[in-house]
Amino acid sequence: MLKKERQAYILHQVNLHNKVLSSLLSHEIRVSEDTIRRDLQELSEEGKLIKVHGGALSHSFNDITYSGLSVYSQDQKRIIAEKAAALIQNGMFVLTSGGTTIIEMARALPPSLRATFISGSIPAILEYMMHPNIEVIMIGDRVSKNAKITIGAEAIAKIKNINADLCFLGINAIDIKRGTTENDWEIAQLKKIMIDSSQKVVCCTISEKINTLQPIHICNISDIDILITELPPDSPVLKPYIDAGIQVL
Amino acid sequence: MLKKERQAYILHQVNLHNKVLSSLLSHEIRVSEDTIRRDLQELSEEGKLIKVHGGALSHSFNDITYSGLSVYSQDQKRIIAEKAAALIQNGMFVLTSGGTTIIEMARALPPSLRATFISGSIPAILEYMMHPNIEVIMIGDRVSKNAKITIGAEAIAKIKNINADLCFLGINAIDIKRGTTENDWEIAQLKKIMIDSSQKVVCCTISEKINTLQPIHICNISDIDILITELPPDSPVLKPYIDAGIQVL
DNA sequence: TTAATTATTGCGGTTTTGTGCAGTTATTCG
DNA sequence: CGAATAACTGCACAAAACCGCAATAATTAA
Numbered sequence: 001m002l003k004k005e006r007q008a009y010i011l012h013q014v015n016l017h018n019k020v021l022s023s024l025l026s027h028e029i030r031v032s033e034d035t036i037r038r039d040l041q042e043l044s045e046e047g048k049l050i051k052v053h054g055g056a057l058s059h060s061f062n063d064i065t066y067s068g069l070s071v072y073s074q075d076q077k078r079i080i081a082e083k084a085a086a087l088i089q090n091g092m093f094v095l096t097s098g099g100t101t102i103i104e105m106a107r108a109l110p111p112s113l114r115a116t117f118i119s120g121s122i123p124a125i126l127e128y129m130m131h132p133n134i135e136v137i138m139i140g141d142r143v144s145k146n147a148k149i150t151i152g153a154e155a156i157a158k159i160k161n162i163n164a165d166l167c168f169l170g171i172n173a174i175d176i177k178r179g180t181t182e183n184d185w186e187i188a189q190l191k192k193i194m195i196d197s198s199q200k201v202v203c204c205t206i207s208e209k210i211n212t213l214q215p216i217h218i219c220n221i222s223d224i225d226i227l228i229t230e231l232p233p234d235s236p237v238l239k240p241y242i243d244a245g246i247q248v249l
Numbered sequence: 250m251l252k253k254e255r256q257a258y259i260l261h262q263v264n265l266h267n268k269v270l271s272s273l274l275s276h277e278i279r280v281s282e283d284t285i286r287r288d289l290q291e292l293s294e295e296g297k298l299i300k301v302h303g304g305a306l307s308h309s310f311n312d313i314t315y316s317g318l319s320v321y322s323q324d325q326k327r328i329i330a331e332k333a334a335a336l337i338q339n340g341m342f343v344l345t346s347g348g349t350t351i352i353e354m355a356r357a358l359p360p361s362l363r364a365t366f367i368s369g370s371i372p373a374i375l376e377y378m379m380h381p382n383i384e385v386i387m388i389g390d391r392v393s394k395n396a397k398i399t400i401g402a403e404a405i406a407k408i409k410n411i412n413a414d415l416c417f418l419g420i421n422a423i424d425i426k427r428g429t430t431e432n433d434w435e436i437a438q439l440k441k442i443m444i445d446s447s448q449k450v451v452c453c454t455i456s457e458k459i460n461t462l463q464p465i466h467i468c469n470i471s472d473i474d475i476l477i478t479e480l481p482p483d484s485p486v487l488k489p490y491i492d493a494g495i496q497v498l
Numbered sequence: 499t500t501a502a503t504t505a506t507t508g509c510g511g512t513t514t515t516g517t518g519c520a521g522t523t524a525t526t527c528g
Numbered sequence: 529c530g531a532a533t534a535a536c537t538g539c540a541c542a543a544a545a546c547c548g549c550a551a552t553a554a555t556t557a558a
Contacts, residue, residue, distance in 0.1 A: 126371065129371070140386070
């Protein structure tokens with residue numbers, strides 16, 4: 001088993017169960033605990049997980065308890081949120097993924113807006129519920145504790161039957177050649193279906209995710225209609241995306 | 250169980266209930282009291298809680314001028330919660346409604362419990378998500394903002410396909426002749442289906458709701474298997490229900 | 499292709515950490 | 529005050545982390 005492969009597996013396990021034990025992983029992958037420990041060390045340095053004595057924890061696990069501490073690059077996300085919120089018109093059906101950027105957007109929605117929001121993300125749903133004039137539809141299925149979103153065949157089937165006006169995706173990696181990518185297989189599936197079920201696709205991301213890659217493919221650049229970052233649209237980083245025909249805000 | 254994980258759990262419990270007892274925690278997590286004490290010591294040094302003789306207090310608790318307002322009803326619900334939580338065995342599929350009593354139950358679940366919880370109640374789902382070993386399934390559909398639960402045909406259809414071991418209902422009115430009743434039509438529909446989809450039906454309610462009525466019928470007394478209140482089972486108010494063949498805890 | 503270089507992995511020995519236990523001291527409460 | 533309970537102390541033991549090194553695998557250079 002390749003090192004990259006192994007680390008991807010570890011990461012997947014962490015995202016799935018919120019914790020992993022070194023001893024268990026070592027037994028599962030049949031490598032020494034030292035190797036596992038070194039992997040955890042590296043992944044921890046990359047900020048992908050939190051290493052603790054005996055194993056590792058998912059980052060979101062700690063978010064629960066340290067709630068309200070410093071949300072990662074919140075200001076940038078606020079800017080994105082406001083640009084995104086401006087796209088939504090009264091009466092629209094809007095499909096959204098999870099992720100902190102999307103939650104910021106939910107908070108930025110003007111109170112007068114009358115629209116229907118559909119999502120499987122629990123924190124996002126909580127935000128939508130706060131708004132006086134928004135109709136909220138929850139996608140059901142198994143809850144991923146780490147992503148705080150519902151995932152699975154049922155969720156995918158449900159989204160397939162939707163025909164939304166807009167789809168907002170919080171994305172973790174976008175590249176001009178490879179399109180958007182994800183590190184969780186199930187969430188990638190969900191996002192694919194969401195794209196298929198919407199008239200227009202809006203990708204929201206902070207600029208540091210631009211020109212980065214993750215293992216699992218979601219969609220090509222040509223599938224994206226609008227790209228929103230915290231940068232001004234004439235920023236040189238964004239030029240290739242504009243040239244590729246994407247509307248950049 | 251990892252140390253960090255344990256401390257996160259303790260912190261969660263403290264923030265939830267405003268206090269924890271070392272002895273209780275030690276029993277719940279199945280570690281020695283010394284370990285708990287050391288955890289509390291560390292958490293206290295980090296300023297996450299206030300350590301006191303016998304346990305710890307939440308930091309916010311001391312700030313707030315002690316308002317013994319709804320604490321009374323809270324304690325009653327805690328008693329109910331603990332009785333209810335004791336019914337759940339490892340590996341069970343448990344269907345739950347919404348309501349504050351059910352949420353208290355969710356909080357009272359021992360961390361070692363391994364089970365699958367199915368619900369449409371958003372606050373309940375949030376609680377289930379906190380637990381390390383619980384699989385969570387969310388029922389999707391339109392979100393009722395005031396009940397914070399998903400309601401509608403889709404939710405009903407989904408519940409119909411479930412065959413759960415246990416069903417916990419937080420109920421607002423129960424009467425020996427008229428059974429349980431509700432004031433919201435859609436929620437009544439949901440509860441009816443939930444009863445049909447479960448092997449055993451457990452009703453949880455504070456005693457003041459006993460022998461009261463609401464407009465919409467949910468089920469008859471004969472449909473209920475277990476009734477849980479904060480009162481001891483030999484309480485005279487409960488006698489008629491025992492005579493009707495319900496197991497009263 | 500072969501040799502040189504580098505990266506990755508496993509292993510033995512040591513150090514650190516986490517946990518429980520026994521005995522002692524301190525605190526609470528009737 | 530005195531019994532019960534909790535906290536502290538020191539210690540022992542196991543598990544995990546760490547360190548350096550050698551063997552192996554992968555990559556690069558000649």
